[in-house]
Amino acid sequence: MAESAPAKTDFKKTLDCYRAERGRFRVIEVPPLRYLMIDGAGDPNTSDDFTRGVEALYPLAYRLKFASKRELGRDYVVMPLEGLWWADDMASFTSARDKSRWSWTLMIMVPDWTTDDAFAAAVASVASAGAEAPAALAGVRLETLAEGRVVQTLHVGSYDDEAPLLARLHDEFIPGEGLRMRGRHHEIYLSDRRRTAPDKLRTILRQPVE
Template identity: 70%
Template sequence: MTTRIDFKRALDAYRAQQGRFRVVDVPDMNYLMIDGHGDPNTSPAFGEAVQTLYPVAYKLKFASKRDLGRDYVVPPLEGLWWAEDMSSFTSVRDKSRWDWTLMLMVPEWVSPALFTAAIEKVQAKDAPARLPDVRLEALSEGRCVQTLHVGSFDDEADVLSHLHHEVIPGLGFRMVGVHHEIYLSDFRRVAPERQRTILRQPVTDRAAPTGQAQAS
């Protein structure tokens, strides 16, 4: 019998606790990705992206089990978020200004050829609107600080402000890259107050003033 891997349990990068800000060295990982812009609550493109990623992810899962003998649980939905003015996340929360990339992680053994075959199979029957926009791409984040948020997405602002302005500088880091969320709960089915989301921010060592040693 083929062993089914649950990456949410197997990978340290998917572990977080509410109220604890943890430094994690995230390995390079491959994702199915779709880009978009605007308020996820009102943008048709956001819903279309979700509806497109999952059929491709499940075609890959079934092909991996059938052709390679390697089965796995499709990991949780993830998102990269950014804006020209990052206060849009922590204070103003003007979602119309947000850019995003929705993602589903796929194992490193999923090849470009397997991805292309999965796209063709999804295309052959009831192809989702944004299928041409799906890509397979590696994400390299390296060192990150992350925590678990329990509750509505609209209640993230205080946690993010604390993370950005107090926790990260206090650890001797500065922010790089973009804000990353991992949706451990299915927000289409779970009440907002019970949603569990990993909030992740890539970081690097804070540059010290000229002539001084770098902060550790």
């Protein structure tokens, strides 16, 4: 009799920090989480660095998933793309939306059992494709991010339409709760923008606070 396949964990369903509601700001505690990360700057719509970053993250994320299932018997759903965003003048990110001045860290969360050795093995496996390997592969790192207390909400619609909701978050809700912003603006892209109409995109907007 064949052995049953291991249960597949979907961290979007098991971790509270991946839940958000449209029209509601929630103050929650985010535990330290492990991520594949790669840094860059510039307009995400036109930057080659942004495209190369995405192209480097996903092959590694899938190599780690397959290795976890094969070697540890622990299967899971590959998590969505996320991004930390900042600028020297945050108005260029919130109100002015001057994307050419943005800096970013693209990320994909991986399970806490992902070791440095597993990451190194995944990098070596992806790199073995030679000329077909992602151009930005060497820029990816494995890192733990400890955000702690955050405020988050769900934005439904185009990324370019986030500014009014961000203004409410930054200028009304956070100071109204006696909090202040710290750290970097964080977005979690629950929708695949290649297959989703702009007005139906679902994005968690998160801001660390203290």
